[in-house]
Amino acid sequence: MRGKNAVHLITMGCAKNVVDSERLTAQLRLNAIQIAPSIEEADIAVINTCGFIDAAKQESIDMIIEQVRRKGKGRLKKVYAMGCLTERYRVDLSREIPEVDRFFGSNDLGDILRELGGDLQRDLLGERVLSTPPHTAYLKISEGCDNPCSFCAIPLMRGGHASRKLEDLVAEARTLVEGGVRELVVIGQDTTCYGLDLYGRRSLPSLLEALADIPAIAWVRLMYAYPAKFPLEVLDVIARHPRICKYMDIPVQHASDAVLKSMRRGISSRALRELLETVRARVPGIALRTTVIVGYPGEGEAEFAELMEFVRDQRFDRLGVFTYSHEEGTTAFGLGDPVSAAEKEQRLGAVMELQREISREKNEAFVGTRVKVLIEREEDGRFAGRSERDAPDIDNEVVVTSPQRLDKGTFCTALINDATEYDLYGTVEFATGSEGQT
Secondary structure, eight states: OOSSSEEEEOOOOHHHHHHHHHHHHHHHTTTTOOOSSSGGGGGGEEEEEEOHHHHHHHHHHHHHHHHHHHHHTOOOSSEEEEHHHHHHHHHHHHHHHHHHSSSSOTTTTTHHHTTOOOOOOOTTTOOOOSSSTTEEEEOEEEOOOOOOOTOOOOHHOOOSOEEOOOHOOOOOHHHHHTTTOOOEEEEHHHHHHTHHHHHHHHHHHHHHHHHHHHHHHHEEEEEEEEOOOOHHHHHHHHOOOEEEEEEEOOOBBOOHHHHHHHHHSSHHHHHHHHHHHHHHHSSSEEEEEEEESSEEEEEEEHHHHHHHHHHHHHSSSSSEEEEEETTTTTTTGGGEEEEOHHHHHHHHHHHHHHHHHHHHHHHHHHTTEEEEEEEEETTTTEEEEETTOOOTSOEEEEEEEEEEEEOOOOOOEEEEEOOOOOOOEEEEEEEEEEOOOO
């Protein structure tokens, strides 16, 4: 029912933004502020923006303009924008889109609530209303980043690295698990730096152990593991603990020494190769995801060839590609943007075609094997889910047929009988319950 200032929250960008929106939603509920399930039922729109790269910024701006137009037609009373984009470009956006009632930064939760008629409940800051499927939740262990990467504007939007206390994270994780979450996806701008600011040492191994010891948790998954100064003790924890997924996301970004140095990544191509070799040796069978950037200033044909050779040699299980985004305020901005958009897209296509071949070969190797699957949806009489080698939203799916109905959030074991570049197909042999145990 309209007329009660119902708020609809629109989230753009990455999983870190998802967590921020979930916390805002919980605070809205605690303040008895009505939440609209759709924009059509809303009086107020709040857009949580992303400012990571040009494409993400444009998507956020387009969404703001769309809601401003809705307001202009009388279908919304107010439009607010928050998050990374507004943190960085608040003055410019206020001038260019004055129809927005107010802009907030990425750390203005209290101000947003006051604007909406509530107050920040500081004793309940860990409270969240999940927007993910109820069996999976992101656990943001830190905010900001201290790494000096030349291409990245995240420190300009999120500030320096700030870890959350281990006991607070474990308490939040326990609450999530008590609510039905079976998979925790550990995220942050740089998860391997966790604890350095609070405890004087990289404490990710201790955190992972504590999370994996929570009763009823099935999977703990690690994302955003920065490769420079990587704490090798993490590998021992992953190898030893059955509840920690044999999976890790390590964004390498490039493989040419010249480009890595200009990017200020703090690691050489040789050291990258040695780290990946160590990871695979100490955690046999681990699935590795990475991201790379093409078209960075100074990436000529030779440097791009080095990157292609690296991708071919390393045979990552999962790989994403970004084209270089020329971000003002970053140290790389002064290098210009000499690689054309067309050339960037051509290079992106070349990397993805190579990775597509690698992915197909790796998937075909699973035919005839058994895989544990977390069921997420039913479609056309079949069920789709993920293995421990697949993070939500960005990785492969496993599609299975079953003689019995499979509930979302439960596990099964499937015999794989077919594979494509990005999916596995199988037949369910038996269900393993909500905790993934037989």
